Amino acid sequence: MVHQNWARNLTYSARELVRPTSLEQLAEVLTGDEPVRALGSRHSFNDVADTHGVHVQVDALDDGRPAVDPLTPDGESTGVVSVNAGLRYGEVSRGLHATGRGLGNLASLPHISIAGAVATATHGSGDANQSLASSVVGLELMTPNGELRRLTRDEHPDVFGGCVVSLGALGVVTRVELLTVPTYAVRQDVAAHVPWDAFVSDFDAITGSAYSVSAFTSWDEPDVRHVWFKSLAGADGGNRPDVPASVRSWAGAPVHPLPGVDPAACTEQLGVAGPWNDRLSHFRLEFTPSAGDEIQSEYLFPRRKLGAAVEAMRAISATVGPLLQTSEIRTIAPDDLWLSPFDEPSVGFHFTWLSRPAEVLAVLPDVERALMPLGARPHWGKVSTVDARDQAELYPRFADFRQLADRLDPEGRLRGGLVGRLLAD
Template sequence: MHQNWAGNLTYSAREIVRPTSLEQLADVVTAADHVRALGSRHSFNDVADTPGVHVQVDVLDDGRPAVDLLDQDGAENGIVSVNAGLRYGEVSRGLHATGRALGNMASLPHISVAGAVATATHGSGDANQSLSGAVVGLEIMSPGGELRRITRAEHPDVFAGTVVSLGALGVVTRVELTTVPTFSVRQDVAQELPWDDYLDNFDAIMSAAYSVSAFTRWDDPAVRDIWFKSKAGSDGGRVPEVPGARWATTPVHPLPGVDPSACTEQLGVAGPWHERLSHFRLEFTPSAGDEVQSEYLLPRRNVVAAVEAMRRLGPKVAPLLATSEIRTVAGDDLWLSPFDEPSVGFHFTWLPREADVRAVLPDVEAALLPLGARPHWGKVSTVDPRDMAALYPRFGDFRALADRFDPEGRLRGGFVGRLLAG
């Protein structure tokens, strides 16, 4: 029996297999009655669960470099093909060495590429799409052992349905991502900005840097911390212009009172993109995993009403919260992406009291779902999977695609089984 990273979920799979070749992978997926890919186990629900065999592709060798830059002519948007099981921190280090960069990173560099892409996981930034938005191609092994390459250019009819796929189409072995020339970033943290100033100037504040994250526990009298990650040229860049901001003079952690040594460098010290865009350093485990996470993604146009609703819930949710984060994400066209327009994410890092958390989540959802919120695919919510399906206009098309790729339903289990059974 094995568990997810947080330890709040024990998987149902009877074994884990880590094939080292495509041939071994084909043998596993064709022989198993039920099979699903497993990434870095950073999901907090059973979206990756199966009653059969879990497959990890982090040591799979298909004869190509694990980080393979396909376009090395210096083009603005070169393409890199990566082993789907690699963690973003590993990909970013290899890519940076070639002079290229990813346009976005999540808070944790410890998550696997395929797992993050399949669940529409994201970073932050007004102009930055989720990690899934960088995908231009996928190689997927079907339950029948057939390896398919699907690209945006060659398969425009189905590509948008294959990226955020929740693992329901097969085992992804490689992911092709757009890249940009490498760049430097500085990180500055503003503290104790009054809520009125934050909401009155929301657009200006969230666009004041390349990536911006605001932290609160919702009962705070002011926005506790706002992390600004700004592109920095040869001059090292400048502190963003944020009226009323008081800038931190010592490093901080997203969780109040926690040692910030695991965090990426702050205080305006410029460094490579892959050492700043994530909140945490790859070489550190940001916590022991003793937490539960939820997240709700909603249209940016409703942010003021959503913040006001959450502040009214502050006295109820704050005793269960380690911290909560507000981020912006650009829109995309992927069928199961919650970002079909400019969006805001409300992320909740809860104390490891899941029963108590589940008791308060209906209040959070009653406040946010009428404003267009959708739960993150890989985090804890109390929304019925059938109701989640109804939140996506192209879900019927996705169901048909899943039936086509997996007619026997061998890739279905856990949350995905319930989602597609409705």
């Protein structure tokens, strides 16, 4: 069987893809003799989810509970919702909003699966917004011996930090428990052409002026092309954010992150307020977001290194720019998860490359030489040329994670691709 990831830049090695409809069927797969890996929405651009054995998707799994299940012990709402791990964020967010609840943040795409995004520390943007994994307060996973285990932050504080961003190395996650908030409204305004020197000097004021802020560039441009401000709107629809004088002009028509592309697939802009789940992501669930084949990379580094990072990228912009569709700059708040790259206030430089694999692989070492000395870490699900052992050494608690993986998967049947290289003896 041949199947590929979402962008078609990777052909998986698995001999079979199964979609169990019951926990019993999942246990049969997990207790077999072959290697097993969970597969989500296939939005990873590297082989972090790959295996030579069996791929398992849990989106059709029915464990006898609603796919989106508010947890109400003794009839009292906890603000926590238990969801099928294979659902996409867009599907879950619509269900939550309909019940008056919301999530604190979303990634740029609503098309990604809950478990896959959580396992790889995928994130949105916002000075006070943590990664998507940080809203997880519990999860259920089935280990290779067929045991279904529930782990929560309150009941398992010694290991929970290692169980969320887990790269699928501990078991197949069947349900995820997410902390929710009351639903809220967001408006989206886009500024154009912010000078680079002002963007760096006013960075704190710019990113602090709205709930979620993202900037788009190709690095070889004379200024930052667009800055997207997603502001809490309130009942009155809100106002444009109070930004520094360096933000001089506002877009008068909707824009797309990729220059010249029709913005029809993007969430509504021009300050029109709407539900959080229709604004925090850049793209609408009902549209295919890609402008075509692409390759993605991302590097996350300490926010205090922002000025040096911009300077380093601008220095290689003539090399990087011609291969880029776009690059996005985002901010992320810290958390305490073992394999999260966000152990202090952080910035992410995200790269959406043209689908020219050999040329991209040739230029990535230049990007990594610019950013890795500043404390950057590659995103777990994106393309990089950083050696797996070197990547593991960037995480102080990786040895603890290895021990946890050895305990839950002693035969190493959940190890393949990048995970196999990370945990190799």
